[in-house]
Amino acid sequence: MQGNPSILNMAPLELGAVAAMIAIIGGGICGLGIGWRLAQSGAKVTVYDRGEAGMEATWAAAGMLAPHVEAEHGEEELLPLALESRDMWKGFARELHSETNIDVDYREEGTLVVGLDRDDVEHLEHRSAYFESLELDVEWLSGYEARKREPHLARAIGGAIYSPLDHQVDNRKVAEALKAAFLNTGGKLKEHTEVTEVVTSNGKVAAVKIAEETVAVEAVVLAAGAWSRNLAGLPEISRPPVRPLKGQMIAIQMDPENPLIENVIWGPGNGVVPSIYLAPKSDGRLIVGATVEEMGFDTGLTAGGVMELLRLAWDVLPGIYDLPLVESWAGLRPASRDDAPILGPTKTPGLVLATGHHRNGILLAPLTAQAISDYITTGEISSSIQPFLLDRFESSVAATA
Numbered sequence: 001m002q003g004n005p006s007i008l009n010m011a012p013l014e015l016g017a018v019a020a021m022i023a024i025i026g027g028g029i030c031g032l033g034i035g036w037r038l039a040q041s042g043a044k045v046t047v048y049d050r051g052e053a054g055m056e057a058t059w060a061a062a063g064m065l066a067p068h069v070e071a072e073h074g075e076e077e078l079l080p081l082a083l084e085s086r087d088m089w090k091g092f093a094r095e096l097h098s099e100t101n102i103d104v105d106y107r108e109e110g111t112l113v114v115g116l117d118r119d120d121v122e123h124l125e126h127r128s129a130y131f132e133s134l135e136l137d138v139e140w141l142s143g144y145e146a147r148k149r150e151p152h153l154a155r156a157i158g159g160a161i162y163s164p165l166d167h168q169v170d171n172r173k174v175a176e177a178l179k180a181a182f183l184n185t186g187g188k189l190k191e192h193t194e195v196t197e198v199v200t201s202n203g204k205v206a207a208v209k210i211a212e213e214t215v216a217v218e219a220v221v222l223a224a225g226a227w228s229r230n231l232a233g234l235p236e237i238s239r240p241p242v243r244p245l246k247g248q249m250i251a252i253q254m255d256p257e258n259p260l261i262e263n264v265i266w267g268p269g270n271g272v273v274p275s276i277y278l279a280p281k282s283d284g285r286l287i288v289g290a291t292v293e294e295m296g297f298d299t300g301l302t303a304g305g306v307m308e309l310l311r312l313a314w315d316v317l318p319g320i321y322d323l324p325l326v327e328s329w330a331g332l333r334p335a336s337r338d339d340a341p342i343l344g345p346t347k348t349p350g351l352v353l354a355t356g357h358h359r360n361g362i363l364l365a366p367l368t369a370q371a372i373s374d375y376i377t378t379g380e381i382s383s384s385i386q387p388f389l390l391d392r393f394e395s396s397v398a399a400t401a
């Protein structure tokens with residue numbers, strides 16, 4: 001393969017060479033997506049997951065692909081990355097479907113952010129002006145216009161932002177499809193297999209340890225989600241500052257033939273639920289989330305968390321009152337110190353990071369898969385991920401995240 005050695009010393013791998021085994025630690029949407037792209041390019045790649053692949057944050061998510069309504073002050077650098085990945089999603093979903101026959105429920109109705117009282121509406125007007133300053137395609141709707149679009153919304157709704165390009169998928173189906181696509185393409189998946197240590201030799205990645213076994217590898221992709229920081233053997237200069245950020249969620253069952261809503265709806269939140277969102281899936285599940293809690297690796301549900309989700313969701317969509325509550329769960333977002341992902345090579349040759357995707361890992365999956373696999377096969381870091389290298393944290397990488 002041709003390509004320039006990267007600034008961080010990783011030459012392109014000679015795919016096909018016996019030793020060119022790539023180990024991916026973590027079989028979430030990031031690890032599986034990268035594995036699929038690498039297997040497509042002819043690499044020998046094994047994804048290790050200590051549990052079942054796709055069953056952590058990837059399973060817990062709501063599946064929203066919402067770079068517009070999630071745009072935040074101070075995160076302007078993330079927006080181009082998010083938009084680029086959003087633009088890749090439709091093709092990614094189509095490719096997964098043709099490869100596996102699994103439909104990942106890509107839905108294009110769009111997203112409505114609604115305000116209830118005068119304060120909410122004023123806040124939304126500011127948000128709308130901010131989105132317009134970023135030249136994002138959004139539309140202001142009166143309460144009446146919002147209810148025309150979604151007749152079951154609460155009568156109190158005083159105004160809304162409609163974002164036609166903020167779409168969604170069923171993230172659980174995406175994980176299922178990615179797993180199948182990866183295996184179909186010749187990738188090896190080792191589930192219930194924890195990588196306990198990354199082994200380096202002369203400062204370079206040499207092997208991964210699995211129970212009593214040491215497997216020689218050419219490169220390691222660390223895609224272990226919220227657990228990425230804790231792996232033994234990582235040189236301190238290459239340890240990603242990622243921490244778990246808990247999110248509680250619930251699912252309410254609607255009639256799939258006659259759902260209460262078709263758009264994703266966002267509404268006002270409170271302390272523990274910064275904004276409430278309701279994401280309707282085509283099988284009738286209405287995903288309602290989410291709390292944002294600094295609770296370490298705790299994934300317990302609390303009465304307070306579930307109560308806030310129900311109360312805030314009921315405020316915007318009172319019709320949920322009589323519907324069955326079918327599921328509740330909590331997942332761990334892999335949050336980095338600046339809330340942006342950590343992508344690409346490190347100062348440890350052979351160690352590549354794909355972690356820290358925080359609340360955007362489903363959205364950023366197609367771009368992550370492509371950019372990391374391109375880096376490994378060509379040695380070139382794409383300009384899209386250049387701002388998201390680990391070295392942006394400079395000397396304080398190993399400090400508390």
Ligand SMILES: Cc1cc2nc3c(=O)[nH]c(=O)nc-3n(C[C@H](O)[C@H](O)[C@H](O)COP(=O)(O)OP(=O)(O)OC[C@H]3O[C@@H](n4cnc5c(N)ncnc54)[C@H](O)[C@@H]3O)c2cc1C
Pocket residue numbers: 025026027028029030031048049050051052053054055056057058059060061062063064065193194195196223224225226227228231246247248249289290330331332333334354355356357358359360361362363364
């Ligand atoms: C409540 C909630 C709602 C969300 N909603 C959205 C949304 O609507 N849109 C969006 O874009 N994003 C959303 N996210 C964020 C998104 O889910 C994550 O950013 C994304 O799933 C991260 O994927 P990942 O592959 O990095 O991590 P994960 O899916 O957590 O996968 C990491 C995997 O690594 C494995 N692992 C860990 N350590 C080891 C080890 N030592 N050896 C082997 N395997 C290991 C784990 O078992 C796990 O399967 C949400 C997250 C949460 C929690």
